[in-house]
Amino acid sequence: MVRISEDLIRRRAEHNNGEIFSLEEVSLHQQDIERIEHIDKWCRDLKILYLQNNLIPKIENVGRLKKLEYLNLALNNIEVIENLEGCESLQKLDLTVNFVGKLSSVESLKQNLHLRELYLVGNPCTEFHGYRQYVLACLPQIQWLDGKEIGRGERIQALQELDAVRRRVLEQEVDYIEKREEQKRSGLKETTEKQEDPQINQLLSENQNGSHQNPESSSKAHTDSEDKEKEFWEKPCPFTPESRLEAHRHLEDKRRSKEKEREKPKNKTLRTLITADGRVMNVNEPKFDFSLTEDENNCMLLDLHVYRHMDTSLLDVDVQPTYVRVTVKRKVFQLVLPAEVKPDSSTAQRSQTTGHLLLILPLAHGEIKLKKPTARPASVTSNQNTKKETRPVPGRELLEVDPGLAGRLANIVPKGKESSHKPLQLSQPHQRCGIEERPVSKDFVDHPEVPPLM
Template identity: 65%
Template sequence: MVYITEDMVRRRAEHNECEIFSLEEVSLHQQDIERIEHIDRWCRDLKILYLQNNLIPRIENVGRLKKLQYLNLALNNIEVIENLEGCESLQKLDLTVNFVGRLSSVESLQRNVHLTEMFLVGNPCAEFQGYRQYVVASLPRLQRLDGTEISRSERIRAAQGLEQVERRVREQENVYLKRRARETEEAQGKEAGEEKGNKERKAGFDGRWYTDINNTAPVLGENKENQEVKENRASPDLDDERREKEFWHTPCSFTPESRVEVHRHLEEKKKTKEKEREKKPKAPRTLITDKGRVMNVNEPKLDFALTEDEENNTIVLNLEVFRHMDSSLIDVDVQPTYARVIVKGKIFQMVLPAEVKPDSSTAQRSQTTGHLVLTMPRVEGEIKGTNIVPRPPRVCRSRRRPSEDNNS
């Protein structure tokens, strides 16, 4: 279960210098939050609150937010509209794609006199016959419902036939609530059955579930083919694959319980992959081959420039590290034939075009760009690269000694 923590809110208050008490807007969407808490005490000045795409089953702990103008609770598990009476400044409420089936709970918003826009599309109550008419008549100050403006004539018609619409809505609401009670009971029974099944199976050394074979008696007379088939069936990988296929292909109702079940399943799968990744660490990257060849590596994926300063007889490497990165996260190692820089644990290695002096090399950060500049002097006597001009072919001629020419 994910809780709303002070650190979570503070990390989303960078635009307010991480101060949460004077915060006017905060976005806590897609955090798998299962309960609204603490916000009404920490952020009293809040005007906009984004909580969409979480697992929140109930509206609570927002009554102290007197300045709240916009509350977004789309894509959650909310079934009843409640506990918003204290939000005196509320102007817009978004409950798109939730599980609100008790349409009569919209009457709790009658005290929110500034509420002018609301979204209930994608909820079970939006399928009720007379849904829009009932909401328009129950909230006379509402100006837009599900993105459509409420006209004056529509409001008059809604008020005229309210009694009949209200009776019809109550009947549909009761039918839905009975169905929801059955769905909740089935979900609880399914969860209890899964827990019982997990107890009957045993966890192996690798975290997988295996069937207890100690109580199974061996059957004689089986041929090798049947044994191989049974071994394949007992394979944990095939068993996991079969359960995964059953989970996604078994039909089920779209309910708050099924939505939470899918979330739990994905979280369990994610943790399993992380454990397997920890058991199988990545092979270390090859920096120098067995034959002594130095490899070029750029794990941090940084831009760089390698230049040769002919006047000062040096080689300069300009590595574009992040401007605000602390220099303590950078480690430099210069060798005669290559330079290695470790940036936040990631290796950058570059083969140099000429041999340099490691002891005389310097590493500095630019005060304007933050780039790392390595200045590496060449070794004395190092031959500088020049354009090679082809020499003309040499003509071989016989030569005499001067003494021989004089004697002749």
């Protein structure tokens, strides 16, 4: 049984920053609630209350909600309309698909003067002869009944025939109440028989223990369980609050048993990723298509065709020097690489259009292609028989000229203009531009510790 707690309401009040005392609207639908409680104390300012699709058998603890305008109690187990007199501002009441059989209980809504819409579709009382005329005559303030607008002539006629309609409705109501009592007795009897059935008790005990003696008994128990399940849903039964509650509890028990089965440790055979002797295996549990290529930058490219609409947070990539492992929803893709790579320099990219995962893996022993340095010609004097060593000056680079260029550089000046332009003389290749070598004096001593002059 689910109870209405402060934490439940606070979680449903996210739009109000979790504050429940000033709530004007709260939705508690599909929570398997079996009783209305605490709301009238914690949320006095409520205007809209959604309680549809629960297991509520009785309308209670809402009389203090003076500002309540809309109450939705569709798809519950309510049989009587009651305890709504205090909801002074109530304008719309939805009781679709409940079990209201006591139609005379609608007269309790006479004090809700602002009530404009009432929905009773799917209730047993709607099958009574004179149902609509009786409701229109008893509640003159409503303007819509079961989604259909009430006309003036229809209301006048209902008021004129009220006495006869009320008598007919009360007679049908008595018959329905007797039928309901019989349904309750038969439902209680069936419940007692099920509890005393030894086969059902055996199946329940086996499900609770979670184990069987041998595979044959396990298979037999599974077959019996399927037969019981099929019989439960195919067996005809009256549509009553008890049958609806029984179906809900059956589904709840089945859900809990599945959760227990899920929590049990499974003896699943683990796939071997690395053998005992350290050999890495190729594994493709998710059965992805992939391609492995090599580009011009000494990198291997692994294109893994991952599911297109899968979130990237579900991917776990592990790059090792000799293999790559990608885990997707507990399924492992592992590939042994043909060459050693650099894990620290590897990158992973995800395509936004195809969803493919691209791994860029730089090779650890790739060839580094460098440009070959050009060899400089040796310094040659004009005599070419004697070589002169030159000491390089720190911080200054010597410019050398290829002697083979002397002829070409000397003919740069066009013919006919030799008188005005003299050809470039390159008789001394080591001579620097603008610097004239001077003869060394006799008193000069070359001390090794003295730095050269700049």
